[in-house]
Amino acid sequence: MGAQWKQKWRELAADQKGKIVGKLVREIQVAAKMGGAHPEFNARLSAAIAVAKKQSVTRDTIERAIAKGSGTGPDAVQYDTVVYEGFTPHRVPVVVECLTDNNNRTASEIKQLFKAGSLGTRGSMAFMFDHCGMIEATHADAAIDIETAALEADADDMESKELDEDETGTAARFYCQMANLDTVTKALKAAGWTITTSELTYRAKEYPELSEQQHEEVTAFLQGLDGHTDVHRVHAALK
Numbered sequence: 001m002g003a004q005w006k007q008k009w010r011e012l013a014a015d016q017k018g019k020i021v022g023k024l025v026r027e028i029q030v031a032a033k034m035g036g037a038h039p040e041f042n043a044r045l046s047a048a049i050a051v052a053k054k055q056s057v058t059r060d061t062i063e064r065a066i067a068k069g070s071g072t073g074p075d076a077v078q079y080d081t082v083v084y085e086g087f088t089p090h091r092v093p094v095v096v097e098c099l100t101d102n103n104n105r106t107a108s109e110i111k112q113l114f115k116a117g118s119l120g121t122r123g124s125m126a127f128m129f130d131h132c133g134m135i136e137a138t139h140a141d142a143a144i145d146i147e148t149a150a151l152e153a154d155a156d157d158m159e160s161k162e163l164d165e166d167e168t169g170t171a172a173r174f175y176c177q178m179a180n181l182d183t184v185t186k187a188l189k190a191a192g193w194t195i196t197t198s199e200l201t202y203r204a205k206e207y208p209e210l211s212e213q214q215h216e217e218v219t220a221f222l223q224g225l226d227g228h229t230d231v232h233r234v235h236a237a238l239k
Contacts, residue, residue: 021061024055028069032065043185044198046195046198050195078101081098081232096225097234106230110230128237129202129237130175131202137197138172139169140168141170141192142169146170153191154184154187157175181198
């Protein structure tokens with residue numbers, strides 16, 4: 001969800017299933033907290049629910065997550081958002097978004113993950129990224145022009161995206177100003193696009209050149225970060 005470097009959810013090892021579900025549930029909670037409990041009026045929540053259903057998250061689990069996030073349930077969620085920045089091995093900039101109920105614990109453990117990764121270092125990297133809205137979507141028409149779709153939806157930029165094995169037609173990724181995320185998402189949906197992701201992201205301005213081996217080492221480091229329970233998203237300048 002939101003990290004272009006990451007392998008597709010279904011490609012992750014079976015023992016990661018619990019962590020995947022946990023992150024999906026947390027995304028639903030955060031989306032409900034930020035935009036309300038009704039997916040028809042909350043594009044981010046609607047996309048999060050769609051992904052959760054695709055991963056076989058049960059209806060009861062989804063409903064409980066919405067109730068907790070929106071504060072309508074008996075145990076409303078209380079998470080703080082904390083952002084960590086640094087370099088992966090081979091000097092690839094990375095921004096790590098965490099949702100936590102214990103800042104001291106999370107800070108200590110993320111620091112240790114950076115130390116454990118060979119040459120991984122903490123530091124200020126946000127200036128190497130654009131903080132923006134990002135929508136991933138598919139369209140049944142394989143011939144649709146994504147540049148025209150972006151223009152009509154008032155998106156600032158777009159790029160083609162590889163289709164999943166069970167998808168047909170056209171897949172694309174659209175970028176917009178943070179304040180326009182909901183508006184652009186709804187415009188694309190009205191134009192016949194199926195929204196799979198609608199979220200705020202950090203888009204790298206430049207991508208370092210890496211050898212195949214270096215790419216594998218960076219990916220392994222990023223997966224170690226992403227596997228932490230409190231890590232919500234990992235954004236890296238890695239194609």
